[in-house]
Amino acid sequence: MIDRPVPRDFAAVETWVFDLDNTLYPHHLNLWQQVDVRIRDFVAAWLKVSPEEAFRIQKDYYRRYGTTMRGMMLEHGVHADDYLAYVHEIDHSPLEPNPAMGDAIAALPGRKLILTNGSVAHAGKVLARLGISHHFEAVFDIIAAELEPKPAPQTYHRFLQRHGVDPLRAAMFEDLARNLAVPHQLGMTTVLVVPDDSKEVVREDWELEGRDAAHVDHVTEDLTGFLRALQR
Structure with a gap:
């Protein structure tokens, strides 16, 4: 040992x-879950895939690149400003x-x-x-x-x-x-x-x-x- x-x-x-x-x-406030859902929706809209496929891609990029955004930038030419503005538009009131x-x-x-x-x-x-x-x-x-x-x-x-x-x-x-x-x-x-x-x-x-x-x-x-x- x-x-x-x-x-x-x-x-x-x-x-x-x-x-x-x-x-x-x-x-346990699960605030990031709101961001998580908006990331999935962004991926689905950008790649024109189902929510299920978008979720799979999202998590794959998250693990491989550190953030889904990094994967979307490198693999699909997404602009960071567009991505960040969309995914962070959440309800902060639980805080x-x-x-x-x-x-x-x-x-x-x-x-x-x-x-x-x-x-x-x-x-x-x-x-x-x-x-x-x-x-x-x-x-x-x-x-x-x-x-x-x-x-x-x-x-x-x-x-x-x-x-x-x-x-x-x-x-x-x-x-x-x-x-x-x-x-x-x-x-x-x-x-x-x-x-x-x-x-x-x-x-x-x-x-x-x-x-x-x-x-x-x-x-x-x-x-x-x-x-x-x-x-x-």
Whole structure:
């Protein structure tokens, strides 16, 4: 039996990097399910295929390219602006202000940044609904990533360079374990945010895998509680 490496701690962390969807709000809100449906509809309309075939293509591209958008761009010439505007036109009302999480984020020493495969517009709406926009210095989105989504290594390098982040003094919070592999390789402390087992979530099995991976230092189903514990 191979011993698991000792998890990295937060003693040297001065930059706190957060994914957006299913990380800064609970998985069980299933907000991303709305986006998922609009992605399927976009694929169906663009390729003129049935919803069932569109769903198959959507998930295939998601797994192979990191986002369905990337696959649609490379395989079918879709323009990112058209795609992002359509798929993010959702009802954000399930999100409610979360002052407790805001306080926990504000109390962290150093900078706070968002790194998302979504758009700045979508991130702005989410952060505004949660009431935590003012705690973050900047949002690095799919456009800033030159349309190359996580987990592409070059995306993390672009992010670190643009915002002057030292990965050895940074922590990354994510809901997909595969998106933590490169950050961990670069030296970041990694935290996987998983669903509350008592709530129903609409996710594929592979999206929920990886909590035991060597590149995951910490796992939590309660981000606010986790951040509060760090401060204690």
